[in-house]
Amino acid sequence: AVVSTQSTGRNIIFLILLPTLVSLYKLDQECSDLQLAFATASTEFTKCLGKNTKPVKLCVSCYKQYTSVKETYTNITISTNCTTVLRDSDNAMVIRRLWDAYSNMWGSALCESCSGLSSNRSVEFVNRTDTVNLCFDHNKKHGSICSECKDPYEAL
Numbered sequence: 001a002v003v004s005t006q007s008t009g010r011n012i013i014f015l016i017l018l019p020t021l022v023s024l025y026k027l028d029q030e031c032s033d034l035q036l037a038f039a040t041a042s043t044e045f046t047k048c049l050g051k052n053t054k055p056v057k058l059c060v061s062c063y064k065q066y067t068s069v070k071e072t073y074t075n076i077t078i079s080t081n082c083t084t085v086l087r088d089s090d091n092a093m094v095i096r097r098l099w100d101a102y103s104n105m106w107g108s109a110l111c112e113s114c115s116g117l118s119s120n121r122s123v124e125f126v127n128r129t130d131t132v133n134l135c136f137d138h139n140k141k142h143g144s145i146c147s148e149c150k151d152p153y154e155a156l
Contacts, residue, residue, distance in 0.1 A: 027085065028081060030079065030082060031085050034072065034075055034079060034082050035086055035095075037072045037075070038072045038076060038086075038098075041065065041068040041071075041072045042069055042098055042102070044065045044068065045065040045066055045069045048062035048065045049062060049105070057126070057129070058109050058111065059106075059109055059110070059111035060125060060126050061126075063111070066102070066111070069099070069102055070103075073099045076095065128152065128155055128156040129156060131155075131156075132149060132152045132153050135148060135149035
């Protein structure tokens with residue numbers, strides 16, 4: 001086989017530079033731990049979002065997962081070693097963009113207004129929401145939603 005010297009030269013330069021390129025992308029332990037924590041929290045929050053697509057249900061059911069993503073992102077931003085490396089170091093800015101998307105989604109669903117609910121109040125809120133939704137579903141065919149569902153709606 002004939003091997004071009006030009007292509008062989010490029011391969012040799014690449015092999016010489018490879019350890020340097022790999023070291024540029026290697027994270028220290030703190031940054032690696034924060035990256036993994038954010039990836040894990042993001043995965044759990046995304047799963048919760050997919051399972052709870054209605055805004056009211058999303059806010060109550062995904063509060064823990066959202067809080068975990070928020071705390072992990074905050075930890076990244078306050079780390080002097082990791083902020084630039086994990087959040088701002090390349091054009092993709094994956095962690096920053098994921099956080100922005102999660103934060104915007106949480107805000108769009110108006111979850112901040114119910115995130116202060118205690119565990120017992122959250123369950124009560126979900127139960128009342130379910131009651132209202134069942135009432136709506138049951139009465140929409142009869143045209144009596146306003147009269148039949150007024151009390152449960154106001155209790156919500």
